[in-house]
Structures are given as C-alpha cells and as structure tokens.
Amino acid sequence: MELTEHDNFAETLAREIKQPIDIGSNKDAAKTRIALPPGWHLEEKDDSKLLPTPLRKYAKVRVRDTESFIEYMKRHGSLTDSTVWCLADYTQGRIAFTGIVNDHGEDADKAAWRDHLVHFSPAFSEEWNRWTGFHKKPMSQTDFASFIEDNLRDIASVEGSGLPTGSAMLEMALSFEATQDMRFKSAIRLSNGGVNLSFVQDDDAQTLQKMAVFERFAIGIPVFWSGDPYQVDARLRYRVRDGKLNFWYELVRTDKILEAASSTVIATIKDKTGAPFFFGEPFIS
Structure with a gap:
C-alpha cells in the first residue's frame, strides 16, 4: 500500500503516543484504516458487507x-x-x-x-456442432453411411441446383452399406458432376456393382440454438486405400455462414x- 504524507505522519505520531490511531476512515464506505503496533503498519478493514444494502451495483x-x-x-x-x-x-x-x-x-x-x-x-445448434464436428474427418464406408442416415433430414435440395435430394443421399448411403464387403475397382466421373464407383466381390471378380456418388450436396441447418436455418454447401470426398474406401465431406466457407x-x-x-x-x-x- 502506497503511503501519503498524512499516513507517514500518523504512523510517526502512533509510535510517539504508543496507541493505535484511526487514519482517514471513510464512514460512507464503511472502511476503517488504523495504524497498529508493534510494527506500526497500516491495516484496512472493510465492513461494507455489513451494511443493509451495497453502496453501488457491481x-x-x-x-x-x-x-x-x-x-x-x-x-x-x-x-x-x-x-x-x-x-x-x-x-x-x-x-x-x-x-x-x-x-x-x-x-x-x-x-x-x-x-x-x-x-x-x-x-451453437446441435446440427451445427455435429456437421462442423465431422468436417474433413475421414470415415469408413459403414460409418459414413450411418452418419448420412442419422442426419438425413438436414440435407437440403435446392430446386434447379442439381444437388441431390435427401432420398437420393439415403439411397447412396444404403448402397454404401450394401458394398461394404466389396473391393473398390474404379471411379468414373459423370457428366452431371457425380462419380460412378465400381466394386467387385472378393470371391467373384466378375460381379460388379456401381453407385453414383454426388460430388456436391447441401445441408440446411440453424447456426445458433433456436435460430433460423442457413444453407451450407458441402463437397463429398473419398480416398481408396488397400481396396477400401474412406469418405469425408468439406463444408464450404462456414466462416461466411457464421458471419x-x-x-x-x-x-x-x-x-x-x-x-x-x-x-x-x-x-x-
């Protein structure tokens, strides 16, 4: 505590008269400052909490x-x-x-x-947390299918945009589940922007199954709890490793949606x- 000339004088006086001295008590603030022996230091006591009401709001x-x-x-x-x-x-x-x-x-x-x-x-809404939480996170074929099914109602189809509907995404997800035990063979890009994936059974190389994978899709979700929904575009990505597929999605400019x-x-x-x-x-x- 920084001492003023008044404080120094009070401490000197207290040493001379050998008893505590009240120094600059503030009755309005219910604070008392006293010089005390044996070292004659200043002690401040705040009794403002004993007042009927606080002196100010905080x-x-x-x-x-x-x-x-x-x-x-x-x-x-x-x-x-x-x-x-x-x-x-x-x-x-x-x-x-x-x-x-x-x-x-x-x-x-x-x-x-x-x-x-x-x-x-x-x-943030539960939908926003869920979709941003899995942003760019690779998932196995089965896990991705389950994710799409669990969050199917969030998928939005904009008329005339060429983006897939919820039912089309569900069909794709079910196709993923049906081919989870198959080996990836090839991928052919389609004129509509999607990708055609070919699979073969491990025990029958002549059996082919094909499914269309949409390269882009959109979701309609609220950003904040109890807020209005916003359209968020997403890119579908995949990677082949050891004959197996991993899928993930990338949400497009979530910073602009949040803004x-x-x-x-x-x-x-x-x-x-x-x-x-x-x-x-x-x-x-």
Missing part, C-alpha cells in the same frame, strides 16, 4: 440467450454509462458479447468502475439495447 453474470442479454442491459444500464462489446472471430468459429453496465462515459472527468458485467456467447447468422444477432442487440457498440475486447480483469 456483478459478473453470464446469460444464455440474446433476449436475456438485452433485458439485463436495459434493466441495469443506461444510454450514457453502458457499452456493448463484440469479439468475433468467424474463421475460428467464435462470437461473444460483453455488456459493461458502468463503463466510462463521454465526460472525461467522470470515471467509472467498469465492474458490472454481463457476458453472452450464442449457443451471416451473427449479423442478425448483432443487429438485434444494437437496436434493442441502444448502447454504444464496439467490435473488440474491453480487457476487463
């Missing part, structure tokens, strides 16, 4: 949805003393908001404590809180 809370964030800021904040900060990294899949209820205002002579905070990170979904949340928070809005990090300790 809190650190975390809410789970946009409306709760907005309502908290409106309940406790003001247009002159509150700010909202947005930390967005779409390539890393992160978006978070911090509301500072008692932030510094425009008046340079009126500082604030900046310790009444509300945090909010929009929760589009986040812009809706940002616009809502800006409009309904009315507080000054900043992109960045407030560095609150």
Whole structure:
C-alpha cells in the first residue's frame, strides 16, 4: 500500500503516543484504516458487507440467450454509462458479447468502475456442432453411411441446383452399406458432376456393382440454438486405400455462414439495447 504524507505522519505520531490511531476512515464506505503496533503498519478493514444494502451495483453474470442479454442491459444500464462489446472471430468459429453496465462515459472527468458485467456467447445448434464436428474427418464406408442416415433430414435440395435430394443421399448411403464387403475397382466421373464407383466381390471378380456418388450436396441447418436455418454447401470426398474406401465431406466457407447468422444477432442487440457498440475486447480483469 502506497503511503501519503498524512499516513507517514500518523504512523510517526502512533509510535510517539504508543496507541493505535484511526487514519482517514471513510464512514460512507464503511472502511476503517488504523495504524497498529508493534510494527506500526497500516491495516484496512472493510465492513461494507455489513451494511443493509451495497453502496453501488457491481456483478459478473453470464446469460444464455440474446433476449436475456438485452433485458439485463436495459434493466441495469443506461444510454450514457453502458457499452456493448463484440469479439468475433468467424474463421475460428467464435462470437461473444460483453455488456459493461458502468463503463466510462463521454465526460472525461467522470470515471467509472467498469465492474458490472454481463457476458453472452450464442449457443451453437446441435446440427451445427455435429456437421462442423465431422468436417474433413475421414470415415469408413459403414460409418459414413450411418452418419448420412442419422442426419438425413438436414440435407437440403435446392430446386434447379442439381444437388441431390435427401432420398437420393439415403439411397447412396444404403448402397454404401450394401458394398461394404466389396473391393473398390474404379471411379468414373459423370457428366452431371457425380462419380460412378465400381466394386467387385472378393470371391467373384466378375460381379460388379456401381453407385453414383454426388460430388456436391447441401445441408440446411440453424447456426445458433433456436435460430433460423442457413444453407451450407458441402463437397463429398473419398480416398481408396488397400481396396477400401474412406469418405469425408468439406463444408464450404462456414466462416461466411457464421458471419451471416451473427449479423442478425448483432443487429438485434444494437437496436434493442441502444448502447454504444464496439467490435473488440474491453480487457476487463
């Protein structure tokens, strides 16, 4: 603790008169500062928690949805003393908001404590977590078929786009399951952008089975929990190793999809809180 001239004088006086001395107690803050023997150091005691009510508001809370964030800021904040900060990294899949209820205002002579905070990170939907979780992860023929079946309702067909329907993807998935014990023979690219894969039975080299693999498909899923769905394009990939196929998919520009979904949340928070809005990090300790 840094001592002032007043503090040094009090300690010297305490040594002379051999008894504790009250130094600059703040009755409004329920704080007492006393010089104590034997080393005559200063000790500060804070009894503010014994008061009937706190001297001022401060809190650190975390809410789970946009409306709760907005309502908290409106309940406790003001247009002159509150700010909202947005930390967005779409390539890393992160978006978070911090509301500072008692932030510094425009008046340079009126500082604030900046310790009444509300945090909010929009929760991603289960569909978004599932599809992004398996992005670029190779799967065996059987595992890929199971994945497609489990998430079939997410597959979206856009009229006139040439992308496969959910039923076509299901048929493809079932074909994968039917050929799981076969050996890969060849792949021929089709005029419609798909790929024709040929398989032969291990015990009958003359038996051929063919199935069309779609090179591109689309899914329609919400980015955030309870949010609107967005179309996400995907590329289907495969690799042959030791006569067996591994499949995976690559989602196209998920950062742009996240940015589009986040812009809706940002616009809502800006409009309904009315507080000054900043992109960045407030560095609150």
